[in-house]
Amino acid sequence: MPIKTNSKIYRLFFLILxxxxxxxxxxxxxxxxxxxLGNKTGVLHWGNGTEPQSLDPHIATGVPEHHVISxxxxxxxxxxxxxxxxxxxxxxxxxISEDQLVYTFHLRSNAKWSNGDTLNxxxxxxxxxxxxQPRLGNLYAYMYxxxxxxxxxxxxxxxxxxxxxxxxxxxxxxxxxxENPTPYFLQLLDHYSTFPVHQETVEKFGSADxxxxxxxxxxxxxxxxxFKLKKWAINQEIVVxxxxxxxxxxNVKLNEIVYYPIENGITEERxxxxxxxxxxxxxxxxxxxxxxxxxxPALRIHPYLGTYYYRINTRVPHLKDRRVRRALAxxxxxxxxxxxxxKGGQIPAYAMTPPDTKGYFPPNKLEFNPLEAKRLMTLAxxxxxxxxxxxxxxxxxxxxxxxxxxxxxxxxxxxxNIDVRLTNQEWKVYLDSESNGxxxxxxxxxIGDYVDxxxxxxxxxxxxxNNRTGWCSKEYDKLILxxxxxxxxxxxxxxxxxxxxxxxxxxxxxxxxxTYTSKNLVHSSLKNFNPNILNQASYKDLFLSDDID
Amino acid sequence: MIRFxxxxxxxxxxxxxxxxxxxxxxxxxxxxxxxxxxxxxPPEVLMALEEKYDLNLPLWQQYFGYLEDLISGDFGPSFKYxxxxxxxxxxxxxxxxxELALYSMIVAIVIGLFAGVVAAMRPxxxxxxxxxSLAMIGICMPSFLLGPLLVLIFGIYLEWLPIxxxxxxxxxxxxxxxxxxxGYAAYIARLTRGGMLDILSQDYIRTARAKGLxxxxxxxxxxxxxxxxxxxxxxxxxxxxxLGGSFVVxxxxxxxxxxxxxxxxAFNRDYTMILGTTIFFAALIVSxxxxxxxxxxxxxxxxRQKDLGDEK
Numbered sequence: 001m002p003i004k005t006n007s008k009i010y011r012l013f014f015l016i017l018x019x020x021x022x023x024x025x026x027x028x029x030x031x032x033x034x035x036x037l038g039n040k041t042g043v044l045h046w047g048n049g050t051e052p053q054s055l056d057p058h059i060a061t062g063v064p065e066h067h068v069i070s071x072x073x074x075x076x077x078x079x080x081x082x083x084x085x086x087x088x089x090x091x092x093x094x095x096i097s098e099d100q101l102v103y104t105f106h107l108r109s110n111a112k113w114s115n116g117d118t119l120n121x122x123x124x125x126x127x128x129x130x131x132x133q134p135r136l137g138n139l140y141a142y143m144y145x146x147x148x149x150x151x152x153x154x155x156x157x158x159x160x161x162x163x164x165x166x167x168x169x170x171x172x173x174x175x176x177x178x179e180n181p182t183p184y185f186l187q188l189l190d191h192y193s194t195f196p197v198h199q200e201t202v203e204k205f206g207s208a209d210x211x212x213x214x215x216x217x218x219x220x221x222x223x224x225x226x227f228k229l230k231k232w233a234i235n236q237e238i239v240v241x242x243x244x245x246x247x248x249x250x251n252v253k254l255n256e257i258v259y260y261p262i263e264n265g266i267t268e269e270r271x272x273x274x275x276x277x278x279x280x281x282x283x284x285x286x287x288x289x290x291x292x293x294x295x296x297p298a299l300r301i302h303p304y305l306g307t308y309y310y311r312i313n314t315r316v317p318h319l320k321d322r323r324v325r326r327a328l329a330x331x332x333x334x335x336x337x338x339x340x341x342x343k344g345g346q347i348p349a350y351a352m353t354p355p356d357t358k359g360y361f362p363p364n365k366l367e368f369n370p371l372e373a374k375r376l377m378t379l380a381x382x383x384x385x386x387x388x389x390x391x392x393x394x395x396x397x398x399x400x401x402x403x404x405x406x407x408x409x410x411x412x413x414x415x416x417n418i419d420v421r422l423t424n425q426e427w428k429v430y431l432d433s434e435s436n437g438x439x440x441x442x443x444x445x446x447i448g449d450y451v452d453x454x455x456x457x458x459x460x461x462x463x464x465x466n467n468r469t470g471w472c473s474k475e476y477d478k479l480i481l482x483x484x485x486x487x488x489x490x491x492x493x494x495x496x497x498x499x500x501x502x503x504x505x506x507x508x509x510x511x512x513x514x515t516y517t518s519k520n521l522v523h524s525s526l527k528n529f530n531p532n533i534l535n536q537a538s539y540k541d542l543f544l545s546d547d548i549d
Numbered sequence: 550m551i552r553f554x555x556x557x558x559x560x561x562x563x564x565x566x567x568x569x570x571x572x573x574x575x576x577x578x579x580x581x582x583x584x585x586x587x588x589x590x591p592p593e594v595l596m597a598l599e600e601k602y603d604l605n606l607p608l609w610q611q612y613f614g615y616l617e618d619l620i621s622g623d624f625g626p627s628f629k630y631x632x633x634x635x636x637x638x639x640x641x642x643x644x645x646x647x648e649l650a651l652y653s654m655i656v657a658i659v660i661g662l663f664a665g666v667v668a669a670m671r672p673x674x675x676x677x678x679x680x681x682s683l684a685m686i687g688i689c690m691p692s693f694l695l696g697p698l699l700v701l702i703f704g705i706y707l708e709w710l711p712i713x714x715x716x717x718x719x720x721x722x723x724x725x726x727x728x729x730x731x732g733y734a735a736y737i738a739r740l741t742r743g744g745m746l747d748i749l750s751q752d753y754i755r756t757a758r759a760k761g762l763x764x765x766x767x768x769x770x771x772x773x774x775x776x777x778x779x780x781x782x783x784x785x786x787x788x789x790x791x792l793g794g795s796f797v798v799x800x801x802x803x804x805x806x807x808x809x810x811x812x813x814x815a816f817n818r819d820y821t822m823i824l825g826t827t828i829f830f831a832a833l834i835v836s837x838x839x840x841x842x843x844x845x846x847x848x849x850x851x852x853r854q855k856d857l858g859d860e861k
Contacts, residue, residue, distance in 0.1 A: 031718060054631050061588070134593045137601075139586070141594075155593070211601055212631025234630070234641055235805035236715070264800050266697070267713060271803070274704055274712045428581025428818050435585065445587075465589025 033275025034258075039525045039544045042255035047268045047280040051235050051261040055216040057192040058131040058138045063447075063535075064281075066192055068259055071240050071539045072223040073195040076105050076124070076174070077186050081530040081538040084451055086186040090119060090196070090224065091174070100181035100488055105174040112245040113198050114221075114228040121168035126208075127196040129161050133209035140193035143449070146182040180485035183493060184358070184452035191449060198222040226252045226540040235261055253543035272298070272521045278544070279526060283519040285400065288344055291521075298521045301345040302531035305448035306516035307352055307456065308404075310393070314509050315470040316440050318389050323376040325508035328441075329366060330373035331415040332408055338514050341407050342400075345519075349512035351501055352446075353456040354533070360453045360494045365505045366512070370415040377416055385417030392421045394442040396430040401443050404513070434468055447516070451533065453497045454484065460504060471509030476500050554843060561835040568831040569619070569824065573612055576815075576823050583628040583818040602628060602821075615824065624828075625821035629814070635825035638810060643829075645715055646806035649729060649798070650791035652722055656730030657737055657787070662780070664734070665741020666768060669776070672746060680738060687735030696728040696801040713803040725802045729795060733787050737780055744776035751775070778849050785841025789834040 034045045052065040057073060060066075076091040091105035111119040128147075131138050132154050144150040148165030152158040165177030178185060188194055197215075199208075201222040206213030214220055218232045226248070227240035238259040242252055260277065262268040265284040271277045283291070283299065291299035312325050319325060334348030347355075351362030374384075382388040393409065395401040402424065409420040425433060434442050446466075448455045458464070458480050462472035479500040487493040504510070518535040528541045584590055584598050599605045603614060618625055624635035664680035671677055703724060704712030711721040748754065749772055757767050796808035807826065814822035 051630075053629060056631070059631060061586070135597045135601075137594045137598045139588060139590060139594060141591070211598070212626070212633075214632055216632070233805065234633070234638065235809055260803070262713075262803050264803070267801060267803050270697075270700060270705065271713050274708075276711075276713065426581075427816060428585055429579070430581075431585045431587065432581040435589070465591065468589075 035275040035278055035523055035525065038278065039546050042253065042544060044254050044257045044279070044526070044539075044542065044544060045277045046257055046259050047262050047271070047277045047282075048238075048259040049261065049281040050263055052238070054212065055221065055229070055232075056212075057195040057197065058127075058136055058140075059211060060192065061139050064259075064261065066536070068238055068240065069192040069195070070536065071225060071227040071257055072221070072229060073192065073197075073225040075191070075195045076107075076189040078538070079187070079190045079534075079536070081532060081536070081541060084532055084534065086190065089190070094186075100183070101178050103176040103178070103185065104169070105176070107172045107174065108247050109172060110247045111224065112247065113224050114243050114245050115198075115201075116245055117198070117200075117222075118171075119196065119224050120171040121174040122171070123196045123199065124174050125166055125168050126199050128166055128194070129164075130197065130202070130208045131193060132161075132164070135209040135211070137211050138193065140191070140449075143188050143191055143193045146178050146180065146185055146188070148177040148179050151179075181488045182485065183488075183490050184450055184454065187450040187452065196224065198224075227254075227257060230256070237261075248540065252540045254539065257539060269521065272523070277521075278523040279529075280521040283521055285342070285344055288519060298523065300520045300522050300531055301517050302535070303347060303354065303533055304516040304518040304535055305354055305357065305451060305533040306446060307349055307354060308346075308443070308445050308513045308516060309349070309352065310408075310511040310513065311434070311439075311442050311444050311469050312509055312511065313437055313440055313442075313470060315437060318391070319440060321380045322507050323380040324382070325511075326506075327373040327376040327380070327416060328412065329508050329511040330369045330376070331411055332511065332513065333368050333411055334514060335368070337404065337407055341403050342514065345517045347515040347517070349515045351505060352460075352510060352512050353453045353497070353501060354448075354515045357448070357453050357456070357533075358451045359490065360497060362453075363498050363502045363505065365502055373415060382418075388416075388418045390419045390421055392423050392440045394423050394425065394430065394433060394439040396427045396443070397424045405443065437468070437470060444510075445516070448534070453494065453501075454480075457497055457500055457504070460509065467509075469509040471507060473503055473507060476503045479503075550843065550846060553846070554839065557839050557842070561832075561839075564835060565828065565831055569616070569828060570612075572824055572827045573615065576818070576820050577608060577611075579818065581818055583820060585818075602626070615821075619828075624825035627819055627822050629817045629819040629822065635821050638822065639807060639825060639829055642805060642807040642810055645804060646792055646795055646799070646808060649715075649722070649725055649795055649804060649806060650788060652726035653728075653730035653733065653791050654784070654788055656726050657733035658784075660730070660734035661737025662741055662777075664738035665780075666745055666773075668738065668742045669745035669749060670764075670768070677742075681742065684735040684738040687731050687738075690731070692728050692732065692797045693801065695731060696724070696798060699724050699728060700801070715802070715804045715806075721802075725798050725804060728801070729791060729798045733791065736783060736787070740779045740783055741776065744779045745772055748772050748776040774848060778845055781844045781848060782841055785837035785839075785844075786834065789830070789837040792833055793830045 038045055046067070048067055049064045052060065052068055053062065054060045054065065055069055055072065057069050060069060074089050076089055077086040078089040079085070080087050090107055090111050092108045093106050095104045107121055113119055128144065130136065132141055132144055132150060134154060141154050149158050149163050153161060153164045158164070167175050169175050201215050201220065202208055205215040205220065218229055221229045223229065226243055226246045228243040230241040231237065231239040239256055241256045242254065243249065246252060262271065262281070265282050268277070268280045268282070269284055269287050272280050288299065312319050314320055338346040338348050350364060350366040353360060353362045355361055377383065377385065393405045395405050405422050409422060412418050412420055433439050446456060446459070459466035460471065461467065461477045461480055479496050484493050484496040487496060522529055525544050525546055527543050527545055529537060584595060603611055615625065627633045627635050627638055630638065664684060668677040668680045700712045703710045710723055711718040712724070714721045754767060754771060757771050793811070794808070795806055796812045798804065799806040799808045810822060811826040814826060
């Protein structure tokens with residue numbers, strides 16, 4: 001049975017191998033990469049995290065959706081990508097009444113939809129009416145609530161939309177009346193949930209308040225931004241191309257943007273290295289060290305408007321005592337955690353609101369102080385951790401969260417001599433446990449929707465949907481809901497917020513741990529990319545060039 | 550043979566019905582719903598959403614409603630992607646997964662058969678141990694390790710092949726096909742070796758040799774037909790396994806296939822998508838098992854004889 005090495009079988013095998021080699025060889029000739037080709041043709045290749053659920057601005061939630069929608073659509077105002085100050089968008093200019101309750105927007109006469117229709121003030125009134133229809137399921141309806149009667153209309157207390165504080169004075173003038181002076185109101189108008197939609201197109205594919213019709217599909221969508229939708233291949237790519245009807249078309253430098261839904265950070269990083277992407281949505285933490293070691297300028301780390309924190313369930317008997325909660329917060333060595341465990345440039349957080357949020361600096365009432373913590377535990381009846389029940393930290397299954405929880409478990413053991421049990425749950429199970437109050441301590445994160453302390457502090461009002469700690473303070477509510485909104489200047493408002501945040505830190509229903517950072521890989525050919533705390537790019541300003549700065 | 554196929558098809562109906570029922574019960578028992586989110590969902594929004602997708606109805610009504618839609622060929626709307634139907638999503642992603650599985654199967658068959666035949670021709674020698682050891686490594690090496698390794702070598706260092714995508718760059722299908730196919734190649738190699746060893750010791754092979762036929766004719770013409778019966782029986786479930794188990798490879802190479810939908814649907818509690826993809830994969834597995842059984846029967850005269858005997 002033995003066969004000789006020069007037998008026909010072997011010859012056949014080598015013939016097949018040779019054939020495969022010849023077939024594969026043409027593919028092996030290195031073609032130009034996406035980046036090389038894109039730099040010549042003005043096509044930006046953008047890593048975009050996950051597949052967007054929807055491109056309807058009144059339904060979408062999430063960062064990947066935001067990236068695509070902000071290329072396709074534009075609201076009344078834009079943000080300067082460096083300073084984040086409001087600049088003119090569809091509204092060329094605006095007037096604010098002295099009492100800061102009436103905003104009058106003067107729209108551009110040359111603003112158009114991508115099909116050539118004129119964009120006017122009535123489009124905004126209709127779009128905002130649509131966004132406030134509960135049947136549509138808009139999770140960002142609350143962005144409209146500073147507008148007079150918007151909340152009441154949404155809740156069904158007011159039935160006539162005419163009573164809501166928005167009206168088209170004429171085709172090019174939109175007037176908005178507010179409930180209270182809201183200094184951050186202009187910022188909300190840059191959020192996609194307040195963008196206008198093309199009525200005729202929406203209604204062509206279903207009723208205005210029908211969720212998930214096909215008006216946002218490729219070939220159907222009409223938009224008003226610097227780009228328009230060219231292709232949407234699910235889980236593959238979304239391509240947007242320059243919109244020739246855009247009022248500032250001549251200043252839009254990119255011809256196309258290709259958004260790739262890449263959920264795996266390691267794959268995304270490899271694609272960047274292989275020249276398939278100009279920009280990555282994230283950088284795996286293990287790779288950050290490597291890029292740092294080589295001083296690679298592609299690595300961009302920048303503070304991000306978000307806080308990583310632990311919620312404490314104040315309904316649990318041994319966590320009802322604020323002294324216990326403070327003791328737990330005082331024994332987390334945040335400097336060591338960010339430097340030795342996280343290693344991604346995160347900033348230790350000693351308050352809920354990230355520092356310098358629109359010029360607001362939170363009170364400095366928290367520190368790493370194990371001695372004080374021990375004293376508080378003794379006062380609470382747990383000297384040296386005696387009789388303190390084993391406590392659980394709940395987190396959603398993720399290696400990063402586990403590392404933080406393990407470190408904190410160690411810190412509490414060393415400094416307070418208490419036992420902590422770690423429990424991880426799959427994302428939806430974890431959300432279910434947290435919202436049902438079925439936890440003791442749970443990890444959480446909050447990313448700001450707009451740059452204002454209000455966005456971080458109003459979630460802890462009594463019974464607030466995002467509070468979930470069971471904590472309630474009438475005094476805190478009064479400051480956030482009644483006093484702060486009535487202040488006309490940021491200075492006075494911030495003083496109120498500091499007062500409220502002092503209560504929050506003193507009562508400690510949440511333990512702030514660190515301020516997030518955004519981590520991206522940015523190719524040197526991508527110009528005019530300005531990092532900011534919202535990690536938002538202004539696509540109309542970006543351009544590609546092989547020139548070295 | 551027709552009766553055999555008809556009986557098997559009829560048997561598939563209760564199997565699929567069982568799959569639907571069990572999946573339906575399991576997904577509705579899992580904590581967390583399709584609309585639970587990091588940011589609190591206002592109660593009025595939640596109510597509107599549940600009403601739109603009939604989740605406000607009692608579970609039994611939802612179940613029978615789903616069955617009714619299913620009989621009319623409607624898999625329902627996806628909860629995760631508003632405006633998209635499950636059938637439409639499956640139709641858009643399945644061709645990619647099928648193509649990936651097909652190429653992987655070609656890789657698996659070419660490598661597996663060759664290694665198996667070579668090993669069987671000189672058992673218990675280096676010519677046997679070498680391919681079989683490689684086969685063992687192939688079985689043991691998970692695709693999440695092999696994929697990145699191939700990417701590093703052929704994509705990053707040698708720059709020969711694209712490292713991700715599908716239909717976007719020339720040659721971008723080679724690494725995913727090798728990654729997914731290698732594990733199956735290893736199984737095929739071992740099955741081929743076993744089958745061939747059994748056949749090559751049969752009397753009719755000895756007769757063929759005595760007649761002075763060349764080794765290649767003996768192996769390819771007389772040996773393979775009988776020796777491949779276990780391999781053919783394996784190919785059906787293997788192809789179905791490739792279709793359903795391509796998630797890891799699709800993630801590593803960022804391929805827009807059905808595997809990603811399948812797994813993401815479970816994480817998102819996209820009930821209709823979970824049900825749709827599960828039913829679809831269950832139907833595929835049943836079909837491929839049937840096809841491989843029919844093929845095995847066609848290749849094996851003993852089985853054919855038995856079936857004919859039954860019919861009499």
